[in-house]
Amino acid sequence: MNAPTSRPAGRPNDYTAYPDAEGRFGDYGGRFVPETLMPLVHELDAAYRAAKADPAFQAELAGYLKHYVGRPSPLYFAERLSAHLGRARVYFKREELNHTGAHKINNCMGQILLAMRMGKTRIIAETGAGQHGVATATVCARFGLPCVIYMGEVDVERQKPNVFRMNLLGAEVRPVASGSATLKDAMNEALRDWVTNVHDTYYLIGSAAGPHPYPEMVRDFQCVIGREARAQILEAEGRLPDALVACVGGGSNAIGLFHPFLNDEGVRLFGVEAAGEGLDARHAAAINGGRPGVLHGNKTYLLQDAEGQITEAHSISAGLDYPGIGPEHSWLHDVGRATYLTATDAETLEAFQLCAELEGIIPALESAHALARLPEICREVGPDGIVVLNLSGRGDKDVATVAQALGRRI
Amino acid sequence: MRSRIEARFADLKREGRAGFVPYIMAGDPDAGTALAILKGLPGVGADLIELGFPFSDPMAEGPPIQRAAQRALKAGMTLSGVLELARRFREGDRATPLILMGYMNLILHRGIAAFARDVAEAGVDGVIVVDCPPEEAGELADALDGADVSLIRLATPTSDDARLQVVARRTSGFVYYVSVAGVTGVKEADATAVAPMVERVRRASDLPVAVGFGIKTPERAAAIARVADAVVVGSALVDEVADAAEMNEDVTGRVLLKAESLAKAVRSARIGQTTV
Numbered sequence: 001m002n003a004p005t006s007r008p009a010g011r012p013n014d015y016t017a018y019p020d021a022e023g024r025f026g027d028y029g030g031r032f033v034p035e036t037l038m039p040l041v042h043e044l045d046a047a048y049r050a051a052k053a054d055p056a057f058q059a060e061l062a063g064y065l066k067h068y069v070g071r072p073s074p075l076y077f078a079e080r081l082s083a084h085l086g087r088a089r090v091y092f093k094r095e096e097l098n099h100t101g102a103h104k105i106n107n108c109m110g111q112i113l114l115a116m117r118m119g120k121t122r123i124i125a126e127t128g129a130g131q132h133g134v135a136t137a138t139v140c141a142r143f144g145l146p147c148v149i150y151m152g153e154v155d156v157e158r159q160k161p162n163v164f165r166m167n168l169l170g171a172e173v174r175p176v177a178s179g180s181a182t183l184k185d186a187m188n189e190a191l192r193d194w195v196t197n198v199h200d201t202y203y204l205i206g207s208a209a210g211p212h213p214y215p216e217m218v219r220d221f222q223c224v225i226g227r228e229a230r231a232q233i234l235e236a237e238g239r240l241p242d243a244l245v246a247c248v249g250g251g252s253n254a255i256g257l258f259h260p261f262l263n264d265e266g267v268r269l270f271g272v273e274a275a276g277e278g279l280d281a282r283h284a285a286a287i288n289g290g291r292p293g294v295l296h297g298n299k300t301y302l303l304q305d306a307e308g309q310i311t312e313a314h315s316i317s318a319g320l321d322y323p324g325i326g327p328e329h330s331w332l333h334d335v336g337r338a339t340y341l342t343a344t345d346a347e348t349l350e351a352f353q354l355c356a357e358l359e360g361i362i363p364a365l366e367s368a369h370a371l372a373r374l375p376e377i378c379r380e381v382g383p384d385g386i387v388v389l390n391l392s393g394r395g396d397k398d399v400a401t402v403a404q405a406l407g408r409r410i
Numbered sequence: 411m412r413s414r415i416e417a418r419f420a421d422l423k424r425e426g427r428a429g430f431v432p433y434i435m436a437g438d439p440d441a442g443t444a445l446a447i448l449k450g451l452p453g454v455g456a457d458l459i460e461l462g463f464p465f466s467d468p469m470a471e472g473p474p475i476q477r478a479a480q481r482a483l484k485a486g487m488t489l490s491g492v493l494e495l496a497r498r499f500r501e502g503d504r505a506t507p508l509i510l511m512g513y514m515n516l517i518l519h520r521g522i523a524a525f526a527r528d529v530a531e532a533g534v535d536g537v538i539v540v541d542c543p544p545e546e547a548g549e550l551a552d553a554l555d556g557a558d559v560s561l562i563r564l565a566t567p568t569s570d571d572a573r574l575q576v577v578a579r580r581t582s583g584f585v586y587y588v589s590v591a592g593v594t595g596v597k598e599a600d601a602t603a604v605a606p607m608v609e610r611v612r613r614a615s616d617l618p619v620a621v622g623f624g625i626k627t628p629e630r631a632a633a634i635a636r637v638a639d640a641v642v643v644g645s646a647l648v649d650e651v652a653d654a655a656e657m658n659e660d661v662t663g664r665v666l667l668k669a670e671s672l673a674k675a676v677r678s679a680r681i682g683q684t685t686v
Contacts, residue, residue, distance in 0.1 A: 022545065032514055032541045034470040035564040036591050039573055178476055184467065191469045196592035198568055294514040294541065295467060307488045308519025309466040 010335045015262035018328070023212020026334060028327035031211040033297045036195050045213045047118045052220065057113065064109050065224060068142065069099045071106075073225075075232035075388070080358040085375055087383035091236070092361070092391040093229045093257060102364065102393030103225060103253045104135035104206060110221035111204045112139040120202035123147045126190040128155055128183035128249070129319035129366065130162025131393055132206030137171035147171040150189040152182040155318045162397055180312040183249075183322045187296050207250025208326035211297030215327050222256025229388055230260050242381040245270040246390035247369040248340065249284065249320035251329045253392035258338060268339070270377055271329060272369045274315035275342035282314035286325040287333050287340040300327040316345040316405060317365035317398070343372035349405055352395065364393030365401065414507040414535045415560055415583040418457060419618045419639065428635035429457035430676040431620055432669050433511065433644030435478035436461050436495050437487025439655045444482075446662040447651075448499045452506045454666050455673025458620075459499075460538070460642060463492040463512035470540045472593040474645040477652060489516050493532040500533030509536040509562065509583075517542075517550065526553035536560035536583045544576050551580050560584075565611050565619075567591045567603075574614035584618040584640065585611050592623070595645025599624035601633035608638050628675030635679035643672050 010026075012018070018025045031041055051057040065071040073094045082090045095103040115123060123145050127133030133149040140147035149166055153175045156163055166173050179185035187210075194203045208218040233241050244261060246254035248271035261267045276283035283289055286301040293302040295310055303311045303323035313323045332338035343351070351371035356362045363371060370389050377387055395402070403410045412420075422429045432451055437444050451459055464479035464487055471479070496508055510529060517525045517539065529537060537559060542550060547561065554561045560583030565574055568591060578585065587608060589599035604621055611619045621634050622642030634641045647665055654664040 030546050031543060032546055033543065034540055034566075035543055035577065036470075036566040036568050036588060038543045038545070039568045039570065178473075179467065188467055188469050192472075192593045195470060196596070198591045293518055296469070297541070299518075302515075304515070304519070308516045309483065310515070311466075 011337065012335070015337065016259070018331070019212060019216050023216070025328045025331035027292070028299050028330040029212055029215055030299050031297060032294045032299065033211045034195060036198065040198055041211050048114060048213050048217050051114050051117055057117065061110055061113055065106065069105050069109060070097065071224065072228045073097050075229055075236065077236070078359050081355065084358055085378045088378035088381050088385040088387055090374060090378065091233065091241070091386070091388045093225060093388060095225060095253065095390060095392045096361070096364065096367070096394035100131070100135045100138050101396065102131040102135065103222060103256065103390070104132045105138065106224055106256070107206065107218050107221040107252060108132070108135040108139045108204060111217070112143055112145070115202035115204065116143060118202065120200060121145065122197065122201045123204050124150070124190050124193050124201055125204045125206060126150045126183065126186040127206065128186070128321055129317065130155065130159040130166065130397065131319060133171070133173070134162055134165050134169070136204050136206070137166040137169035140171060141169045148193065149173045150176050150186040150193070152176050152180070152186050154181045155183065155186070158401060159318055159397060182313070183318070184296070184310065184313070191296070206252070208252040208255045208328060209250045209296060209298060209300070209324060215298065218252050219255045219259055219328060222252050223259050225253065225256040225390065226258060226260035229257060233386065233388060237386055239386070240264055240267050241386040241388045243268040243270060243377050243385070243387045245272065245370045245373060245377055245387060247272050247320060247366045247392065248325060248329060249274065249322050249366065250324070251326040253390050255326060255328055257388070257390045262337065269332070269337065270373065271338055271340045272373050273340055273342045274317060274320035274369055275344040276314040276316070278344055279342060284313035284315040284320050284322060285342045286323060287330065288342050290323070292330065295324050298327045300324050300330045316348060316401065317369065319364070319366040320369065341373045343369040345405070347372040349402065352402060361391065362395035362399070363391055364395045365398045367392045368395070413558070413560065413583070414505065415458070418505070418507050419584065422457060422639065427680050428638055428676055429620070429640035430455055430673040431458045431460055431622070431640050431642040432456050432647055432672070433460040433462060433642055434665070435475065435482050435648055436463055436492040437482035437485055438478045438648065438651050439481050439661060440485040441487060441491055441495065443661050445495050445498055447665050448495060449502060450662060450666045451669055452503055454670035455677060456506065456669060458507040458509060458640065460509045460511050460644070461492065461496065463489055463510055463516060465513040465516060468513060470593055472595040472645060474595045474648045474652070478648040489520060493528055496532040496534050507535040508533065509538060510534050511538040512540065514539050514542045522549050522553050526557040526559060530557035530559050534559060536562045538562045538564070538586060544580065547580070562586055564588050567607065571610065571614065574611060578615035581615060581617060584620050585615050586642070587611055587619050587621045587638070588623045589621050589634070590624045594623055595626070597624050598626065599630060599634060601637060604634060605637040628671050631672050632675040632679035635676040636683065641676050
């Protein structure tokens with residue numbers, strides 16, 4: 001099936017062969033961490049490789065995904081939204097129906113099993129919107145491990161219900177006041193904790209970012225989304241979709257959906273970054289408004305100023321409020337396999353309401369960014385085209401934010 | 411030609427004492443004060459100097475150096491400004507080795523080749539890049555080699571013997587032993603735990619071993635000076651900047667006074683000792 005001569009320059013024959021042994025996706029990725037962490041990063045890599053190849057580990061994970069997380073998640077034909085948008089057929093991959101209400105738990109379940117296999121006894125994580133924090137606290141409660149969640153003070157304020165959920169699950173939430181007090185600072189603080197508690201602590205990163213092997217490992221654990229969606233759309237429509245669409249902050253829900261389709265070049269891939277108040281104002285669009293650089297252990301597109309200092313991201317959605325993006329997305333962008341669009345806060349709010357009104361589904365603000373670009377993507381695939389959108393999370397956590405943005409009091 | 415770093419460690423060996431290496435953040439609290447501190451340090455006993463270049467997201471630093479970087483950035487410090495400080499320092503001091511310490515993103519942003527050329531031109535002798543382990547350092551090591559600037563590597567409590575070999579392979583100047591697993595300026599270094607690690611580093615490399623992270627007091631500095639070739643103190647000096655600035659006191663004077671007390675402790679640590 002591979003015809004190398006028909007591919008644009010720089011495109012590989014097999015997208016799934018990445019990252020390489022050094023953790024590189026083309027020029028992106030790598031292991032840019034302090035020397036103290038290097039032995040741990042190598043140890044994690046070896047442990048993950050052994051687990052990945054171990055059928056017992058995979059069977060255990062599959063069991064928990066089925067009976068605890070509630071997988072497979074449905075692939076749902078969004079009939080009224082499709083009719084509203086024209087003649088394309090839009091399907092939702094219903095990740096919001098997972099236990100804890102988002103795709104994040106797929107990765108947490110995989111990593112907690114790995115952490116226990118490695119004999120680690122303490123879990124730390126960073127969180128932005130709180131979804132990854134809740135998912136981490138959930139698996140820690142389930143397996144009885146102590147858990148510390150780092151969360152920017154700004155995010156603690158705008159995601160109070162999730163902070164309380166984490167507390168109910170027995171996690172300690174440590175507010176982070178340094179820098180911009182959002183997700184990037186929470187990640188700095190988690191890395192500082194890890195470097196200080198190297199012997200017993202497992203850092204459970206929530207996005208397909210950070211030093212190798214995290215981008216690969218998180219992707220692998222999220223690929224259950226794309227594998228299921230592939231089988232489900234073949235069953236529903238008898239063919240592959242014309243396009244996939246997902247929101248992108250760090251990009252774990254997007255890469256989880258995209259990856260099993262990467263070698264199907266007929267399937268177009270659309271990531272949607274948060275344009276916040278607009279690309280000429282405050283935003284969180286690393287690819288559309290940033291340049292390659294190094295942060296949090298990997299080389300990738302980053303928001304930075306003229307001197308190379310990392311700038312603060314802004315999005316109405318705390319989960320996308322991050323100045324970087326997973327390195328595999330940076331690479332897919334450079335080689336042209338995926339297209340990265342943007343949606344502003346205002347467009348996102350409209351799409352959020354439209355989805356609630358037409359489909360009876362309140363989406364997470366993160367996922368509403370993907371919904372916001374559906375009109376263009378549906379036009380692109382044309383009549384009878386098929387689009388699969390990753391409805392990566394539910395919006396219950398966001399109702400206060402949305403009410404405030406709409407000027408309503410609740 | 412012998413480098414300034416080699417010459418300085420040869421002098422120290424001859425004198426039979428450890429070197430004192432103060433760390434200050436370039437541009438903290440402002441460029442002028444930082445230059446005055448820099449120029450004053452050799453006079454109060456600095457044998458080498460580490461000059462931090464500020465980054466917005468310093469993942470290996472504890473609160474004192476995080477805040478120092480924020481102050482410097484707020485005062486407008488840039489990498490070009492740091493190089494200008496180095497150049498001005500070098501105009502008045504041809505002997506004291508100057509080591510830049512910071513994070514990879516600013517180097518990539520400038521371009522690795524341009525960075526190597528510019529630091530050499532500014533009279534910088536060595537570079538420590540906190541988030542650039544040997545696995546990622548190939549291109550930077552080549553460029554710095556070409557400019558006769560040392561790329562100084564870190565060894566840590568998590569480095570086993572195999573890892574020390576990797577760390578030592580392309581290190582030049584000296585090896586920096588990070589004495590605690592943690593961020594700068596939080597945990598306290600324990601000389602009895604540091605001594606055997608320094609010996610292990612010496613078995614992996616012929617280079618001098620400087621020890622830093624978690625050394626705050628003259629007593630602690632003296633204890634480390636008995637087992638290492640040089641002692642690095644950062645957070646304690648950076649905290650003096652913060653305190654003096656807050657109290658509206660003479661920042662340069664306070665920092666140099668603190669540096670002097672640390673230097674004396676390091677310089678006199680081995681007096682009466684026959685072997686190291």
